[in-house]
Amino acid sequence: MRRLQDIISEKPWVGWVLFLSTLVIVFLIGVFGASIVERRAETRFLFNASKPIKEFEPRNEVWGDAFPREWETYLHTIDTTFATKYGGNASIDMLERYPNLVILWAGYAFAKGYNQGRGHLHAIEDVRNSLRTGQPQPATCWTCKSPDVPRVMNKIGPAEFYKKTWADLGPEIKNPIGCADCHDPKTLNLTITRPALIEALERQGKNVKKISHQEMRSLVCAQCHVEYYFKGKEAKYLTFPWDDGITAEKIEAYYDSVEHVDFVHYLSKTPILKAQHPDWEIAQFGIHSERGVTCVDCHMPYKSEGGVKFTNHQIVSPVMYISSACQVCHRQDEQVLLKNIYDRQDKVRQLTGTAEEILVKAHIEAKTAWDNGAAEDEMKEVMTLIRHAQWRWDFVAASHGASFHAPIECARILATSIQKSEEARGLLAAILTKHGVKLPIKMPDLSTKAEAQSYLGFDIVKFTKEKAQFRKEKIPEWDKQAEEREKNYK
Amino acid sequence: MKKIISSILPPKNWRGPVIIASAVITGLFLLILRISNAFSYLSDDPRACINCHVMTTEYASWQRSSHARVAACNDCHVPQSNPISKYAFKASDGLRHSFMFTFRLEPQVIQIKEAGANVVQLNCMRCHENQLHRTYLSKTIDLEERDAGIGRFCWDCHRETPHGRVKSLSAYPYARVPVLEPAVPEWLQDLSNPK
Numbered sequence: 190m191r192r193l194q195d196i197i198s199e200k201p202w203v204g205w206v207l208f209l210s211t212l213v214i215v216f217l218i219g220v221f222g223a224s225i226v227e228r229r230a231e232t233r234f235l236f237n238a239s240k241p242i243k244e245f246e247p248r249n250e251v252w253g254d255a256f257p258r259e260w261e262t263y264l265h266t267i268d269t270t271f272a273t274k275y276g277g278n279a280s281i282d283m284l285e286r287y288p289n290l291v292i293l294w295a296g297y298a299f300a301k302g303y304n305q306g307r308g309h310l311h312a313i314e315d316v317r318n319s320l321r322t323g324q325p326q327p328a329t330c331w332t333c334k335s336p337d338v339p340r341v342m343n344k345i346g347p348a349e350f351y352k353k354t355w356a357d358l359g360p361e362i363k364n365p366i367g368c369a370d371c372h373d374p375k376t377l378n379l380t381i382t383r384p385a386l387i388e389a390l391e392r393q394g395k396n397v398k399k400i401s402h403q404e405m406r407s408l409v410c411a412q413c414h415v416e417y418y419f420k421g422k423e424a425k426y427l428t429f430p431w432d433d434g435i436t437a438e439k440i441e442a443y444y445d446s447v448e449h450v451d452f453v454h455y456l457s458k459t460p461i462l463k464a465q466h467p468d469w470e471i472a473q474f475g476i477h478s479e480r481g482v483t484c485v486d487c488h489m490p491y492k493s494e495g496g497v498k499f500t501n502h503q504i505v506s507p508v509m510y511i512s513s514a515c516q517v518c519h520r521q522d523e524q525v526l527l528k529n530i531y532d533r534q535d536k537v538r539q540l541t542g543t544a545e546e547i548l549v550k551a552h553i554e555a556k557t558a559w560d561n562g563a564a565e566d567e568m569k570e571v572m573t574l575i576r577h578a579q580w581r582w583d584f585v586a587a588s589h590g591a592s593f594h595a596p597i598e599c600a601r602i603l604a605t606s607i608q609k610s611e612e613a614r615g616l617l618a619a620i621l622t623k624h625g626v627k628l629p630i631k632m633p634d635l636s637t638k639a640e641a642q643s644y645l646g647f648d649i650v651k652f653t654k655e656k657a658q659f660r661k662e663k664i665p666e667w668d669k670q671a672e673e674r675e676k677n678y679k
Numbered sequence: 680m681k682k683i684i685s686s687i688l689p690p691k692n693w694r695g696p697v698i699i700a701s702a703v704i705t706g707l708f709l710l711i712l713r714i715s716n717a718f719s720y721l722s723d724d725p726r727a728c729i730n731c732h733v734m735t736t737e738y739a740s741w742q743r744s745s746h747a748r749v750a751a752c753n754d755c756h757v758p759q760s761n762p763i764s765k766y767a768f769k770a771s772d773g774l775r776h777s778f779m780f781t782f783r784l785e786p787q788v789i790q791i792k793e794a795g796a797n798v799v800q801l802n803c804m805r806c807h808e809n810q811l812h813r814t815y816l817s818k819t820i821d822l823e824e825r826d827a828g829i830g831r832f833c834w835d836c837h838r839e840t841p842h843g844r845v846k847s848l849s850a851y852p853y854a855r856v857p858v859l860e861p862a863v864p865e866w867l868q869d870l871s872n873p874k
Contacts, residue, residue, distance in 0.1 A: 194690045204693070211700055218707045224781055225714050229859055232732040256853070377853055402855065491743075493845045497852060498740075 242374040245340040248675065249367035252374075258499050262492070263367065265503035266308030273508045275534050276589065280315075281305035284638040289545040291641035292552060293579060296455030297463060298324070300645065301652050306589075309366040309504060320652050323659040327425035328353040332383060333413035335362045336369035339382040347384045351425045359663060360670035371409040379405040383412040389429035406483035407469065414468035414484075414589070416440060418449055435470040437584040437602045441577060455645065457555035459572045464583035471588045475595035487514045506590070530593055537585070537592030540603040544582040547610040551575050554617045554630050561624040568620070571613045578609035714862045720773055725751040726857050731776070733785045736846050739854035744841035755802045756795060768798065788847045796832065797821045803833040 197204040240255055253260030272279035283303045284290055294300040302320035312334045316322055322330065329351045332338055341361050342350050350358075373380040379402065381387055386408065387397050400408060420428040430443045444462050451463040472478050477487070485500065490513040492501040507514035508530060511523045519526060555571060585591050585599045585606075592599050618628060635641045642649055689697045712718070719727035729738045741747055746755075757772075758764045772795070779785055791799065804811060804819065820830035838844055861868065 192685060193687045197690055197693075204690075211704070215700075215704055215707065218704065218711065221781070222707065222711050222714060225711065226862075228731065228780065229714065229862075232735075232859060235732055235735075258852075378855065496845055496847055496850055498843065498845045498850050499852070
C-alpha cells in the first residue's frame, strides 16, 4: 500500500482535498452541536410564563395575565351558590345551624358569629366583615389571608409582622389568597411562603428543601389549613403545635405543657382551647392520604380544555365535580359516590352532635355548681375534663371536611370527647348533690342562635352596629392607601 | 495494522496541524456527547426521554399516572426479552428520534409506530399476565393482526392508560417536569459568577 505522504508529495491537491473536507466535517459537527444547544434552550421558553413575574408580586391579576386558564378557574372561587350537605362554597351561618356552639364558645368571639368560609377570592372581604374582627387583635390574624403577607414579611420580618396590630396592617393587606401564596414566581414550582410551616417542619427535623412535589401538593395547603396558636403574650408568634405529634391527644398534651388558654369559659370558668382548623392534620389519618393522594388531587383535579390539560384552580369541595375528582380512580356512579361521602359525614355528624349536647350540659351544670358555692379545689378535675373534652370535640368540628377525610379518626376522637364530658358530669353530679342542688339541672332553650345568645345576655345588635361603624370608618381608608401603593408597582 | 497507520500518516511537515485538527474533531465529538446527554440513553432513567422537550407531554402524563409508581418509559417502550434486542431497539428508535428532532420533523401529535406498538403490547402482557390468564386476550397479537380484526391491543379499550387522551405537543403548558442539568459544570459556573 502506498503511503499518504508519498501520494501528497506527488499530487499536492490531495492534501488540499483532505484539508477542506476536514474543515467541512468540523463545521458540520459545530452546526450540529449548535442545533442541540438551541433545542435545549427552547425548553426554557416553552414551559415558562409568557412574561416574567417579579418576586413577591401580590397582585393575582398580574399572574393571571400569564396563566389565563388557571386564572379563569381561580376566578370561579367567587361563586357562592354551591352548598353541599355540610359545606361547599356558600356562606352558612354555623351558629344558626348548630345553636349549641354559642354556649360552647361563650366568652369567645366565636359565639358572636361563625360562618362557613367562602372561596379564596372572598378571604379579605370575609375577614373584614366577620363580627370577630375589628377589635384589638394582632396582625398575626392576617397571616393566611393574602399574598401581600409574604411581601410585607419580606420587608419587616415575620416577628415584627406578628407584633403589629391587625389595624396597623389593614392598608397593607389587599389581595385575597392567590397565586403568590403557593407558587414561586420564577419556576412556578410549589413553594412554602409562610414561615410557621417551615419552622414547624424544621423543629421536627425535616429538610424542607428535600420535600417531594407530591408532598408539596398537600403542604402548600398546610400553610393555613392547620391547627395553630399565637405564642407569647407580646410576640403573638404564629406557631404550629406539632412538636410532639399531630394527633388530637398529642397536640392537647403540647398545649397543656405550655399552659396555653384561648379563653376562659363564661359559664364553667374552664380554661378552654379553641381548635382552629386542623384540616391537614386529620386528613393525614385518612385512607386517601395513606394511599398518597394529596389535597390537590381531589380539590384541584385536572381539567382539559381545547386539547390542553391543566389543574383546576377553583378550589372547592370535590362534591362539585365528582367526575373529575373521584371517578378518576373510583368507577362507581356519581350517585353511589355521593352517598358514600354523605354516609360517612352523617355518621360523624351524629357523634359530633352528641358530643356537643353533652358538653353543653357539662358547662351549664358546672355553672350551677359555681353558683351554689363549689370550691376551686372541687372543680379542678372537672375543668380539666371539660377542657379536654371540648378540645377533642372542636378538633373534629372545626376541621373542614374531616368527617370525610378521616371518618374513623374523627369517630375515635369524638368517642374520647364524649367519655370525658360524661366523666366530668359524673363528678359534677356528686359536687351538686354535696351542695344540696337537686338533679337534673333544667336546661335553657337553645333551639335557635338568638335564644342561645340571649341566654348569655348577648347584645348582637350592638356588635352588628359596631361592625358597620368600623366598616364605614376604616375600610375606605385602607382601600385608598392600598390603591396608592399599588400604583407605584411596575 | 502498523502498515495501515503508517500509510495514512501525513507528510512530516504536516504533522503538527494534523494533530491539532484531529484533537479539535475529537473535542467537538466529546462536547456533543456532553450537551446531548448521550450517556443517559444507555440507562433506564425516564429523564433521558425528556432530553428533548417534545416528549414532555408524554413524561408529564406518565408521571401523574398510576403506572409512574411501577414502570418507567423503558419498561413499556423497549423490548425486555434480552439485552441485545433491548439495545438494538433503543439504537434504531433513538437514531430515528434524533434525526426527526434535529431536522424539526416532529408532528404536532406524536403517534406510536408499528414496531413500538408491538413492543408495548408485549410489555403490557409481561406484567399483567395474571390478569389475562385464560382469557382470549392472552393470545399475543401484533399490529397487523390487530388491524385485520384478529384481536385488540390493551389500549384499544384502556384508552387513558397511562398517557391520557389529551396529548399534543402543547397539551401540558408549564408541565412540571425535571429540567435539564446545565451543560456547563457547576465549578465552572461558580468560577464565572462568584457568589
